Amino acid sequence: xxxxxxxxxxxxxxxxxxxxxxxxxxxxxxxxxxxxxxxxxxxxxxxxxxxxxxxxxxxxxxxxxxxxxxxxxxxxxxxxxxxxxxxxxxxxxxxxxxxxxxxxxxxxxxxxxxxxxxxxxxxxxxxxxxxxxxxxxxx
Numbered sequence: 670x671x672x673x674x675x676x677x678x679x680x681x682x683x684x685x686x687x688x689x690x691x692x693x694x695x696x697x698x699x700x701x702x703x704x705x706x707x708x709x710x711x712x713x714x715x716x717x718x719x720x721x722x723x724x725x726x727x728x729x730x731x732x733x734x735x736x737x738x739x740x741x742x743x744x745x746x747x748x749x750x751x752x753x754x755x756x757x758x759x760x761x762x763x764x765x766x767x768x769x770x771x772x773x774x775x776x777x778x779x780x781x782x783x784x785x786x787x788x789x790x791x792x793x794x795x796x797x798x799x800x801x802x803x804x805x806x807x808x
Contacts, residue, residue, distance in 0.1 A: 742761055752779075
């Protein structure tokens with residue numbers, strides 16, 4: 670699967686579908702290879718039916734303002750770039766309005782895939798290994 674973006678502008682924003690007990694929603698997540706874990710805005714989690722406030726699982730998150738502990742929920746299903754993850758753990762945190770995204774797609778989402786970000790042409794290509802371990806482009 671390929672996604673085009675403007676390489677002369679800021680973030681690489683990936684439309685992503687999240688599923689919860691209240692239905693599904695398309696959100697805009699920044700592709701962040703500097704993040705080991707994926708993250709969604711607390712309000713988005715609530716909108717699709719999760720309650721991060723009652724979750725016992727908390728993880729340490731390093732932000733620009735320091736270290737915090739944030740709830741980690743398990744999303745029923747998350748889909749983007751033709752990748753589907755079920756029962757996917759994701760961190761909930763409040764993002765500032767200036768972020769202009771609903772969260773981050775971190776390295777955990779792209780595990781077991783080939784990810785190529787071309788900052789010259791402005792494309793993201795995701796290859797999912799087939800049964801032989803060979804990569805193939807999902808289009």
